[in-house]
Amino acid sequence: MLNHPILAIYDGEGSYTAALAGKLAQEAYMPYEICAFTKEEALLEYQKEHPIQVLLVSEEAYRKGLLLGEGGMILLLRESSKELTYEEEVHEIPRFQSVQGIYRSILRYCEEAILPREGNEHPAKLIGFFSPIKRCLQSTMAMELGKYYGEKGKTLYLDFECFSAWESPFENESGDLTDLIYYMDCAKAQFPSRFESLIHSNGNLDWVQGPRSFLDLDLVEKEKWLQLLRVIRGLGKYDTIILDLCEQVQGIFQILEECESIITIEKTDPASQIKLERYENLLQVTGHGNLLEKTSRWVLPAFPRLTGPEEEIPSEVRNYLIQKEQ
Numbered sequence: 001m002l003n004h005p006i007l008a009i010y011d012g013e014g015s016y017t018a019a020l021a022g023k024l025a026q027e028a029y030m031p032y033e034i035c036a037f038t039k040e041e042a043l044l045e046y047q048k049e050h051p052i053q054v055l056l057v058s059e060e061a062y063r064k065g066l067l068l069g070e071g072g073m074i075l076l077l078r079e080s081s082k083e084l085t086y087e088e089e090v091h092e093i094p095r096f097q098s099v100q101g102i103y104r105s106i107l108r109y110c111e112e113a114i115l116p117r118e119g120n121e122h123p124a125k126l127i128g129f130f131s132p133i134k135r136c137l138q139s140t141m142a143m144e145l146g147k148y149y150g151e152k153g154k155t156l157y158l159d160f161e162c163f164s165a166w167e168s169p170f171e172n173e174s175g176d177l178t179d180l181i182y183y184m185d186c187a188k189a190q191f192p193s194r195f196e197s198l199i200h201s202n203g204n205l206d207w208v209q210g211p212r213s214f215l216d217l218d219l220v221e222k223e224k225w226l227q228l229l230r231v232i233r234g235l236g237k238y239d240t241i242i243l244d245l246c247e248q249v250q251g252i253f254q255i256l257e258e259c260e261s262i263i264t265i266e267k268t269d270p271a272s273q274i275k276l277e278r279y280e281n282l283l284q285v286t287g288h289g290n291l292l293e294k295t296s297r298w299v300l301p302a303f304p305r306l307t308g309p310e311e312e313i314p315s316e317v318r319n320y321l322i323q324k325e326q
Helices: 015-026 040-046 101-111 138-150 177-186 186-196 213-219 220-234 254-258 270-285 289-295 315-325
Strands: 005-011 033-038 054-058 074-078 091-094 125-129 155-159 199-202 205-208 242-243 261-266 295-299
Touching: 005 015, 005 040, 015 033, 015 101, 015 199, 033 040, 040 074, 040 138, 040 315, 074 101, 091 101, 101 186, 125 254, 138 155, 138 205, 138 242, 138 261, 177 186, 186 199, 205 295, 220 242, 220 254, 254 289, 261 270, 261 289, 270 295
Parallel strands: 005 033, 005 054, 054 074, 074 091, 125 242, 125 261, 155 205, 155 242, 261 295
Antiparallel strands: 199 205
16 A cells, blocks of 8 residues: 555544544555554654645544645544634544444545546456346356355446346435446546445445446447446456346447456257357357357256245355356
8 A cells, every 4th residue: 555645543532543544444445545643743743754645633633734735635523513613624524423434425525536546456357247048047147156256355246237136125226337337427536436325235245236227228338338347447446346248238249358257158958059159150250259268158057946036046056156166
């Protein structure tokens, strides 16, 4: 984190300061190096060698002149109801709220400083799922693979399928994958916080709601999908990104070109084999035959108990997936 900007926490209450600093540092996309101080003298001395971009200070400890240098931002942890006046620019954040609430307030006030960093040194690994065969358990296997990789590192599942089965219980209160295109184009400075607001989490696996309308999906050009993937990878937040793709996505072959590996679910019945053959022929005639070299074709065994929603997915599915990934 040597090249990251610095966020300093200054509060005379040592246990609170240490706990807050530790929890903020664990947030998946915290673009600041966190430093904690309980003494004003130590804070001022530290700034002689290290410029602080954001000072998160308690109401009791605050005074003018704590932040040295120019261009820094002061966020005040407000705990009283009395009216306060400041001789410098100060943004107030309620002290008595969850760490996640404080974290989101930091994102909101400091968005310009945390724009996605394209060209990240360690971009996330992209794994693409695509099959021309319908009802082949592609989404089930993609989600389960996301959970598997989530046990190893931070993982994101992106659902490109309309009318997705993986709907959030709060779907009416949040956007979907196509909304990220809007934020990327029209609210770039707010992209990190908007991205956070659309994420649903299951342990170490994050996922974004799939498009609710195929009409919205049709409007997104391939260049926008490619740009979105670069921006998300540039966040530096994820180790692995799973793409659950469908043929309605514009530029699907170009998206698959960006993937380190591709998984195609197949069936052995004659009709399915004809579809696979035609798909592979299309790759060859369109100049994307190289995609076959990084494609793994999975022939799934019968899963007789696979009849219910996500929480009823049987252990056979996971066992098969682990076997394929080893």
